[in-house]
Amino acid sequence: MKAGQKLPEVTFKTRVRDESIGGDNPFRWEDKTTADYFSGKRVVLFSLPGAFTPTCSTYQLPGFENGFSDFQAEGVDEIYCMSVNDSFVMNKWAQAQEISNVNVIPDGSGEFTRKMGMLVEKNNLGFGMRSWRYAAVIKDGVVEAWFEEPGLADNHGEDPYGESSPETVLNWLKETA
Secondary structure, three states, X not given: OOOOOEOOOOEEEXXXXXXXXXXXXXXXXXXXXXXXXXXXXXXXXEEEOOOXXXXXXXXXXXXXXXXXXXXXXXXXXXXXXXXXOOHHHHHHHHHXXXXXXXXXXXXXXXXXXHHOOOEEEOHHHOOOEEEOOEEEEEEOOEEEEEEEOOOOOOOOOOOOOOOOOHHHHHHHHHHOO
């Protein structure tokens, strides 16, 4: 993936809160498309190997969450966090992290991640297929800037982090403003 490329068209299977359902689990299924998330706005998308994992939970997600107003000041409408996890896991992780500024996108089957060229095997960690860590600035469904961690490979021994950090993306936005 690189600047100028259009995002792949995918339908995401999400669970959304619906109080009209009542009970202990007031959620319903709702299909969302690539267009639903990315059309007509400028967003930051970051993808990571898994919800509840150390780097993702300690640095990347909180960094984007806490820096949301800085991203807005640079013309970003939304920030999305994606992982090859189902909607149940992504929603529970968002709740556990107490996020309100970043929206999570479940790519449970890895279809979007595969079409982005970022699906890797993480069998060495018992994860199965997961996303390589990356971030992107996307305007109306087209990649404006791409931030990929080095060493993209199956069963990579490391989990590099830096290129896709909130600080790196925000610096790029400030430099190109």
